[in-house]
Amino acid sequence: MTDLEYADRAEQLLRAVEQCADRINDATDADIDSQRSGGLITLVFANGSQIVINQQKPLHEIWMAARSGGYHYRFDGAAWQDTKGAGEFFAALSANASAQSGLSLNFQA
Structure with a gap:
């Protein structure tokens, strides 16, 4: 992956996280404060x-x-996968956000 391809994919992921947080706030009582500073x-x-x-x-x-630990993800051509084989980014984000908020939250690309 080139630097430009990485920048595009990473920006798409960050935008998706922000949009999901907004959607979750509109649909639930989760009250997630999403703060962005650059990357x-x-x-x-x-x-x-x-x-x-x-x-x-x-x-x-x-x-x-997250409370459960630190995770590293690389894009495999289809999705952001954990570098140690622990799964896909949005599944892990959903699980961690649900555990930390006490609500069933779904983040997706």
Whole structure:
């Protein structure tokens, strides 16, 4: 993947996270505060817990930090997959956001 391809894919992912947070806020009582600064998004939940998602440009990765740990994702041509084989980014984000918020939340590309 070229730097330009990575930048496009990473931007699509970050935009999708922001749009999902907005959609979830409109449809539920989750009250997710989505804060973006460049290539970094912080999702803050009503209980004060956070999930941080950021670009790692030199590595062509997306990193996610949640209560359950830190995760690294690379685009495999179809989806952002965990570099240690733990699954797809949006599935992991949904699981972590659900655990941290206490609600069933669904983030998707």
